[in-house]
């Protein structure tokens with residue numbers, strides 16, 4: 252199973268990725284988590300990514316693409332993976348096509364979580380209190396939503412045209428959202 256999990260910041264991607272990946276016994280690959288791990292270890296990649304992330308901007312495509320290419324080349328992703336937060340730009344879609352095409356593989360489905368804006372802001376401000384992420388301030392949250400609308404929302408149509416899109420209501424309890432995602436994937440044609 253090769254899945255992509257999309258949705259605006261705060262839609263619950265990272266939260267759902269764990270459960271859905273576990274269900275299909277594939278690794279959940281979160282570009283945000285990999286960047287944050289590099290930031291906290293002070294690696295060159297982390298130093299480069301941090302200035303973009305703190306401002307709510309996307310990390311440049313070349314950096315993100317090569318990081319993902321390396322990660323999906325690892326043994327545990329040989330039979331499938333769940334990509335959480337990648338691709339986020341059209342250039343990343345093209346690069347991912349090349350990566351999976353070179354392995355004679357294809358993406359099975361693209362799940363998009365839809366959540367109302369008020370709920371998103373509330374979730375992220377709440378996370379700011381518990382986790383203290385630098386990009387969870389009100390100003391940066393707004394910037395991240397704008398960038399999502401400009402750069403990532405157009406990807407929804409790309410994947411819809413390919414017949415891969417699975418839209419899921421991301422409002423409500425975490426377990427209920429997981430149930431909806433798995434049910435939608437079970438009944439989607441692949």
Ligand code: B4P
Nearest residue numbers: 260261262263264265266282283304309310336374378425
């Ligand atoms: P991410 O880590 O992907 O950050 P995110 O969009 O906020 O999603 P996240 O997974 O953390 O939050 P979630 O919605 O699960 O990216 C961070 C940054 O990294 C980006 O801004 C960018 O700079 C960089 N980056 C990452 N990928 C990139 C790429 N491909 N290209 C370029 N740059 C990239 O959850 C949010 C909160 O809601 C959590 O606190 C959670 O507990 C809560 N929540 C979730 N589900 C809930 C529910 N059902 N009910 C109540 N609360 C819920």
